[in-house]
Amino acid sequence: MTTSRTGTSTYLRNRGRVLRQAQRDGLTHCPGVPGRTCGVQLDYAVPLTPASAETDHIVEHRQGGSDDVDNLRVICRTCNLWRNRKQPVAIPSPEQFPTSRDW
Numbered sequence: 001m002t003t004s005r006t007g008t009s010t011y012l013r014n015r016g017r018v019l020r021q022a023q024r025d026g027l028t029h030c031p032g033v034p035g036r037t038c039g040v041q042l043d044y045a046v047p048l049t050p051a052s053a054e055t056d057h058i059v060e061h062r063q064g065g066s067d068d069v070d071n072l073r074v075i076c077r078t079c080n081l082w083r084n085r086k087q088p089v090a091i092p093s094p095e096q097f098p099t100s101r102d103w
Helices: 009-024 077-086
Strands: 053-057 072-076
Touching: 009 053, 009 072, 053 077, 072 077
Parallel strands: none
Antiparallel strands: 053 072
């Protein structure tokens, strides 16, 4: 069984740090993401609700981003889900597909 990348100890440790720092800094409302203005009051106590505070990768992992604190930010769950739907998945070039059965 494999662990998701967001289940790694580095991500989980940094996720906690970013959430605690956002609360200390007084982040009470979602800043939104490019293309979406939000402003909903963040809920740090209850997970998996539309207003739940979640960490988001500024530069996605699939685009070379890391799990470092500098690459994580806090947004609401709704914005996080919206952003993930809006990011196009990179399509490999034809040269990256096998062209023979010699695998």
